[in-house]
Amino acid sequence: MSSQISTGTPPASSQSPTVASPPAAVQDPTTNLSTSERVVLEYLRARGHGAAEKAFLEELETGSPDDKGKQPETIGAQDLVKSLAVFAEKPSRPGENILNESSNVLQQLNSMPNPPNIQSLIASIGSVGAEELLSLDPTDKQEGYRELEAWVDGSLDMYRPEFRPILFPIFCHFYLDLIQHGYKDAALRFFSAYSPSLSTSHTATLHHLSTLLLPAHVQNDELAQRFRNEKYAIRMSRSGFGLLVGWLTEGVGGEASGSGDGFTGERGKRGRAAVMRVVNNHLRFDVTSTNPTAVSPHAWEESTGLFSSLIPQPNASLKTLTNPHVFNASKGDLKLGPAPISEELRAEAERVLREQAMVDRDPTTPFDIQVNRPMPGPGMIAPTEADMLPRPSTFKTIDVEREVNAVRDARKRIRLEPTVLANVDADSPQAAALRARALPSICAYTLHDVAEGSPCCTFSQDTSLMAAGFAESYIRLWNLKGERLKGLRSDFSSSSVKDPASLQKIREKKGTTTRKLIGHSGPVYSVAFDPLSGSAAPPKYLLSASADATTRLWSMDTLTNVVAFRGHENPIWDVKWSPMGIYFATASRDRTARLWSTDRTSCLRVYAGHLSDVDCVQFHPNSLYLATGSSDWTARLWDVQRGSCVRVFIGHQGAVGSLALSPDGRYLATAGEDLAINLWDIGSGKRVKKMTGHTASIYSLSFSAESSMLVSGGADWTVRCWDVKSAGGLRAKPRENGVIENGIRGYGEDENSETVDLLATFPTKRTPITNVQFTPRNLCLVGGVYQSTESR
């Protein structure tokens, strides 16, 4: 529910209520001109505003006597206002600005015995000037912000977490206003005075704003324009909102002790008017009926911010959607169940499994393929064959092998049950045994002697190959089993190839366990092995994405580049295969994600809607949906076929750098530059929980095969294991003297502490972890580049 402050009336009319004279009174100018001049001059002199007085006199002198007939209108209406405005720009006596008292002036002038033409002059000042002047006055904003801050800090503990988020948008708007009107010095003073007290979670935005110094910057900067054109959403309880309205209109409540005459004075009123203007024009309040203390500490992240452009707007309805949950709900249910498997393939795989069971003389092993396939959970709709992306109607041997091996993997999988650790004391004797049941074994692959850095690495599903992309534009391939990599030669006649044996003949004679793949002309940001052969055989293809705006497909048979996919205009940050192969998706700096298939060089779909770089991309396990994370701080879920956005996930306070979808298709985990990992329920689009503990950027996320555990790796040289199912939340703080500290840390504070669902932290020596992934049997592989101490 959203509402505007209806009680807020334009400040000008509220401050000059007496001005009601009709403009018809401007008919007899000449007679009383001197009187009006004298009144103004006398007033200016009395108040000691020499400069303004001089300006006024000059205005009068330049006007020739014969012009006097029309002078009153021109001077009175515009020039006087202008000269006052000029005066306002350089306050000779800070703190006692003429504009500060402009309403006083009006009142005093009103109270004098005035002839009607003066009244008309005042009227013109009142209607034309006052509001303009007010919005131009730099000190007004300082004052207004100072009072708002004092009011928020002086409010009851219960309401303070609700009120604190107001400060940030108002600060931003004031700063932008000041810059816009050319008060650079005042803006910088304002910034340095008040930015330190704002929440640390806004540091990045604040820094960005601080780089805007000229009106032209504000005009051109995207973030500034978003602040200008969109409404900043803030959630507030009904009672809190009432208090805010009360303060804005009457200046009551929440006075900090020792703040002088408080907010009731004229200046306070004018400061509040400035705040009010921002509140009316740029903020939108979601007034909830919930108790302010009942809201979870991080709830503000989901409900505070510039939303209207983050949320895709349906074309048909005129009403703009401003609540992500409303949007998510409007998109209906998603088909999150596992992808269907064709009947023939299933039958064939079962036949093979049965045969193997006979050979192994172990008829008890379940060979029913369905047993080991993930079942759609309660409330999840499984897609049908008709929903799927087009794929070949017939299956190949490798498909059968893949399915057979998937069953075998499921049988031999290490079961990870982090829930057993939930209520166990870490020091108790059985804890060690339980840890072994709950936590994975992690094998770390460390790259040494990397000159300029390796932005990515990946392992094939059968763990036979590792590929790493390097900043020096090449990809290196390693065989982890120590076998030689032998490509097919290119100098052979196709007629000589008849059977697999002759194909082996045309392989290279020599080979090493590593191979350099050269083709890109910029840093390689992502590599991915094709999933078609699963864990049954080595992959056939490798995809790589680079800063040169191309995605390249490499054949693992020939060890050469076979296709370059062009279409993106900017560096490509990420590339991922669809779980069924054939299709893949890329994420680029050009703010789009695209869908491709390996047999076409142009893209099939463009997913546009993010407001900034698309940093990461990942398919849903059933290939129906595509999840993207972006530098606009959101993650989105797209319908792959229709190309429309079906979910938006708002809550991160920084760019979303990596994401992972759980194999059961239920959860999305995103990691942001705010060093938090958010877990989302895809179906409802709501955040399940926020997991914190990392101390530097998180580079990679991966779910275990049972979706019960999440593993993350990042720039803080650690690998961390998280319990997906537990409730999470911050560790209960020791309470001092029985005081519950819950209230204050609600907004942007306490960001770095670990949540209770952090099961284990495994530090490496000096290796930022660039890739984390689980094998089908739940062994965790991590990769990273060792940073030798002497280099940078």
Next chain:
Amino acid sequence: MSSQHPPAMSKPKTRSSQGSHTGIYKPDAVKDTADSLSIPISDSVASALASDVEYRIHQVIEEAGRFMRHGRRTTMTTSDIDQALRVLNIEPLYGHSSHNPPTFRRALPFPQMPSAGPVYFVEDEEIDFDRVLREEKIALPKGVSWTAHWLAVEGVQPLIPENPPAIPREQDGEPGMNGMTGAGPHLNGVGAKKSVASQQQQQLVKQVLSRELQLYYARLTSSLLPPSADTTKRNAALASLRNDAGLQALLPYLVRWVGEGVVNALGEGSQSESGGKVLEVLMDVISAILENHTLFVEPYLHQILPPILSTLLYSSLPPSHAALLRTSAAQTLSRLLTQHSTTYPSLSPRIMKTLLLALVSPGKGAGTREGAIRGLVGVGKEAVRKGLVESGGAKVVGSECERGVGEGLETAVLDALRSLQPQVESDMSDSLDQSNEADANVYNHLRDVLGDYFAERVSTDAAWARELANIPIS
């Protein structure tokens, strides 16, 4: 651009400290540039331009930050800036590679213009091509390689060199300790741990005796040695030393005290009665220490052995105590060897060597020889055989006995040889029969190894003689 004004590259930390100055990029810099192109510009224009330049630099840096993030780095490099310029459609800056990041040097401050602040410039090294070409030291960098190790095995991080040392639990659970942002939290953890370990070591070294132990030590030493002649007190002290636990901290002091006591007793009043008494007590102390199961003596063996061996081998012990002292020293030695020779396999050979030297080498006193023999008995049967029979110790002693040095020596030898006597049920023992050919052979053999003097004495017992001559009993 970036090379001329490096402060812009760093984050605007200096903003607040610069007070009235707005922004980082100074209008003066714009004016300087304009002057160099001889374009006159006004202050306000320069200021506006400076603000704009600053904004553009920030734009580039913000863009470069994305490249840094996607490059999985935490340090921005010149290549990031290049990439950023490229996507912003600006010509990249040439000549900056991330292989050798430029080093900025701070120029000496200008005294005439203190307001200018610090000035930085890029160090531009001059390369002499002749020299570079001559030296030909261009080595290819090592290729990228990988290693694999277990970061965790079933949730437990193995303590292998590839993994960082474990961080103590308390620290692990305390988010404040390693909750700092940026890279390198574990380094701090490791450092803290190391310092703790070294602290513990230092504490071990500096460990001070508690007041109680100091008192105990003073009482113990005073009651053991004369002038205190109270035997009950002395026995009580020895019993305490033999049985009490918790004396480990005192052990180094006690061992040193014994060592010094023995040296003093032997050096000064060796011939006197009191010296003998002192030595007796000290031997008792050593055996008491060895008997105490709660003491960990092994580290101090090298300090305990010299007093024992000195007492054993000293030539001129007070005659009244000589035999007793040597016997008790030999017994102590025996106890020590049985206790510790298993952990120190080299212990008995080394002692053997010392004893043999004392036994065989010419010019030693009878006391020394006797002590050595008693020591050999203490070491064991094999030592006696080796020392007296195989190394010809008996021959040497026998020739000295023939000269009539002392009967103590003779009894000692015979005692030692008797330890080799086979256990025979019957008390009756027949002597070697010279007429018997076999017995004659034995006797001749005995004379060869033991010398005439002892061969004669041993020959009274045929079984003994055969055993000594290493001929099985017929």
